[in-house]
Amino acid sequence: MMGKAGFLLGIDAGTSRCKAAVFDDEGNQIATASRHTPLQRPHPGWSELDPDNAWNAAVTVIREAVENAGVDPTTIRAVGISAAMVGAWVLDANGTPLRPGIVWEDSRSQPILDAMQEQDPAIMSRIFASSGSVMQQGCTLPLLAWLKRHEPDLIGKAAHVVSYKDFLRFQLTGLMATDRSEASVIPGDARTRSRSDEMIALFGLAECAHLLPLIHDSEEIIGGLTPQAAQLTGLAEGTPVAVGAGDVVSTVIGAGGVDTGVATAVLGTTCLVGVCHDRPVFEPRDLGLLFSMPGDLWYRAMVNVAGTLNLDWAIGVLAPDLQGRDDCYQQVTALVDAVAIGANGVSYLPYLSESGIIAPVVAPHARAQFSGLSPAHGRAHMLRAVYEGVAFALYDLVSALGFDDGCIKLTGGGSQSPLWCQMIADMLQKEVIVPAGTEFGARGAALIAATALGDFADIRAASMSATGEDCRYLPSAAVADDYRHAYALYAARRDALISGK
DSSP states (O other): OOOSSSEEEEEEEOSSEEEEEEEOTTOOEEEEEEEEOOOBOSSTTOOEEOHHHHHHHHHHHHHHHHHHHTOOGGGEEEEEEEEOOSOBEEEOTTSOBSSOEEOTTOOTTHHHHHHHHHHOTTHHHHHHHHHSSOOOTTSHHHHHHHHHHHOHHHHHHOSEEEOHHHHHHHHHHSOOOEEHHHHTTTTOBTTTTBOOHHHHHHTTOGGGGGGSOOEEOTTOEEEEOOHHHHHHHOSOTTOEEEOOOOHHHHHHHHTTTTOTTSEEEEESSSEEEEEEESSOOOOSTTSSEEEEETTTEEEEEEEOSOSTHHHHHHHHHHOTTTTTOTTHHHHHHHHHHTSOTTGGGOEEEOOOSTTOBOSSSOBTTOOOEEESOOTTOOHHHHHHHHHHHHHHHHHHHHHHHTOOSSOEEEESGGGGOHHHHHHHHHHHTSOEEEESOSOHHHHHHHHHHHHHTTSSSSHHHHHHTOOOEEEEEOOOGGGHHHHHHHHHHHHHHHHHHHHTO
């Protein structure tokens, strides 16, 4: 039970879509709203969001979610917020954006990282030893180093450099802050769940440290909606807003993923899988990510970077006649289901992100490709290969994680595909559970806000309240060998790509 009668609203602002959901006093999702936030790519490797578009999308989904729920806005007891992590949103002293927000998948800082590694070949291991995470180009510190070098006048005008979530919370409350999940991965210090002076100095940013906001616990309320934000959203002035957490952390909490015997996977724009621990886990070294969770928990994850992005791209290229139709995914599923396991020898490596991959190996230059094509193949084979390629990549992540026992909780847009869920269960030979609901990031944000209100003793209790399941997929031993053979071909082609042979 969430406690007092009323409703909670959670916001989950992803890289390309902003969502909001309303939850009742028992944590049930009763209404949602969603808006596309188009990415801007003005130069190769750049990924940016227009701050006005991002804020307008948040305002719109808040209003629409409450309207869709059919509830009195004054019964919204608190707002929880999560968003795509790291990146760099540069604001002046009034909180006005000075440039488009840079998001996590941006890779413009790679030359800086290359130069640092050339000077000190062990530097990436040093960073991992502090943050527990492989260095990604779109993290805040390398982006700030790039901005300092290439846009010094802008940095001279800046008063704050924050993440997406923290930009939105400032717009809602007028208060600047960040949380521990963000501070520890910019990169920071996973042991202290905070920033690291050593990491800041390593990137030559000691004189810019004042631009980074004060750190608060996620399950803390530092303010409420301003009059202007209340008017725009339709919510009551002063409605409490929790500090919140990054989208990965919020999704794990919202899916009930704090149980250490369960792996929680996200098959959304990003594909990742991880397990919660009561201590920071740095093994395997120099691989994967470590997220600091509220409640003194850590989520050790392996990440492929690109998940459903592969399918969206493939549909647009291979099936433009189906794109946008109400029955698009049903038609694609029918095409894929008609092709045998292994896609008649076609493999797809799902490395579509411009930042490459960071598991099962770190390969920033890895890119997606089909392999094994011949005139005998059509789009159905290629679409089947895309589905299988993502499932095989997820198998790689589970293997790298060393997760042998227990089941997989699967969230994200991909979890709404029964075909994909069964394929993953069959490939992993593990039970796959899809939790009830659809907006787990928003639910996690709402549960964090509920904890801040005192509805739960702690985050563990809040997350464990979200234990309902929608579907359960049991692995079929009958097709295990077929998937193993298809995976062996995939793995050989993966290794050839990564090794450059």
